Amino acid sequence: MTEQPKLRPERPFFSSGPTCKPPGWSLDKIDTKSLGRSHRSAYAKGRLKYAIDLSKELLGVPEDYLVGIMPGSDTGALECAMWTMLGARPATVAAWESFGNVWIQDAVKQLKLKDLTVLDADYGEIPDLGSIPQDNDVVFTWNGTTSGAKIPNTDWLAPGRAGVTINDATSAVFAMEMDWAKLDATTYSWQKVMGSEAQHGMLILGPKAVERIESYDPEWPLPKLFRLKKGGKINRSIFEGATINTPSMLATEDYIVALEWAKSIGGREAMFERANRNAKTVTDWIESTPWLRNMVSDPAKRTNTGVCMVFQGDWYESLSAEEQAAVPKKIASTLEKMDVGYDFNGYRDAPPSLRIWCGGSLEQEDIARLLPWIEWAYEELKEGRL
Template sequence: MKKHNFSAGPAILPASVIQEAAAGVANLNGSGLSVLEISHRSADFVKILDEAESLVRELLGVGDDYAVLFLTGGASSQFYLSAMNLLAEDQTAGYIDTGAWSAKAIKEARNFGNVEILASSKDSNYTYIPQDVNIPNGLRYVHLTSNNTIFGTQFREFPDTDAPLISDMSSDIFSRRIPLEKFGLIYAGAQKNMGPAGVTLVIVRKDLLGQVNRTLPTMLDYRTHIAKKSSFNTPPVFPIYVSMLTLRWVKAQGGLEAMEKHNAEKAQLLYDEIDRNPKFRGTVTDPASRSLMNVTFVPTDEADLEPFLAAAAAAGCEGVKGHRSVGGFRASIYNSMPKESVQALVDVMKAF
């Protein structure tokens, strides 16, 4: 039976990428060596790293005023690294609280400077994205989480501010076009739309660095990794390789414009069924806040929870159980999820 992988992450990868990656594990480009055992200083890996950076720049429109880094530690490490590198003790950063990950980022940033919570949807268990947020002038930066995997919400538009935006884009990077000029720093764990777990993408505007007075440990200073082209220490070779293959795939599909169209069609198919079907109810209260990546919904009758999960599993739909913070169901439909798999889940819902 065909499996339809709705896991929130690590998430589905394109089948062709998995095949190419498997071939590279056995023998990278006819070198007689596995990608798992080549030196990170070798010409073979430098070529991979250069292509990965080039693809990031091409797909997102990243200019030379930004550095592109491939680091480790996940987005969770970037919660404190971003503030440590950019926020001085006497400065204030604005944070928009839309879920578990932004709340953790707020906690970490308070170790380094002043934090002003500009808006929050915590009062409704994060069922919407705050709109028309009043953002004062003079902030060092404004931080937001672009897509919330747990609660199924997403910023469809990014706020205007005189301060640069910082965004955790772990779960929707490369899924749509973004106004890069608004951002001073973007970070993203790879394991949703870009590759396997183990590498974290950081895009940072270089002129924002070197302006805090605190002493930064060498490994925690973005400038260290810029100077050494992401290879100050041994980088995560295999995750970078698979990410490079995935970005090649995104480009071959038509780039971010094609991804955006593809993702919108899949999400509409599923949301239409949720809205039509009396057995289910969407958890996001504002339709304009609905995520195109993570669709969250609950049964109208709680007694239907386990029977529906069983029906979904019988149809090969895996990873549909919702996060404990929301309950019910969650269908993660990242870039690599084909529309046919979303249709398979919709068919189960109709039959149910």
């Protein structure tokens, strides 16, 4: 019988989105001067611009790239990029997990792109990205939030390629370095690696993306929330704090708190190091735990944010499919009720699994304390005590 652990995580927040708040976060750290003000007021607009500028600085975005705040979280930002740029030339949409498959559905069923190639792969795998023609526009997810599989490199994107690259980087930015020279449109949301509030996304456009938007009018109507042009040119005010629709200033101020914290600890490099340490804690434990395996078999493709693991071994494999699906759910729900760990069950569309978020806002010690509890709950379940 495995003894119940004594140490509990001080902050038991392991969700993959919205993720754990930065260490030391509290409501009294939020600047409230912009609340109750028009988002068009000089002060509120200045705060929106500050969030944009600080994001650009911390991410190392090139000076000639535009960064803007979009409605609808990463989904709104990514769909805006797809709806405004695709259709001008052949396109490839590559996916290997749930959210990437949403972009496939957009391309196939909503935009109905005439010259479209779809590349997909099972959870834990990456499709053959090298097969994508360099003349094609391409939509891809840098890091699979629901599978734990990331692209190992950008070698498959040729410098100066003709097609536009649209990169969903929502669970990658602030944890992995972006190869900006090969990225024309990149999107993410505040509620992923930075642990901020949801509903707002970021759209980062390089010169090639701006040129595409200015020179191309898609055949489908664009909702107001996706309209980036004014008088045939990119509406640069959107990238200077004048949002398309009314933003939440409370969420904006919360995001600023997270950005300032990241800057205070050393910027994105420090965030990378924290995520790498956190992920190593989990991946090393998986390797030493015989009844678990990493969902991603190739170490070069394993994420340092949402680490996903599946069960194996004689006992688990003797269970019915329904019983297997219940294993991670029972472990996660048991530890949630005990306030040991929240929201680390695998994604609903993924194979039965556990998923532990390891982004930079988490403390390594909290992750290390969670793991023995998972071992204890597994043994309790195996012995019929859960």
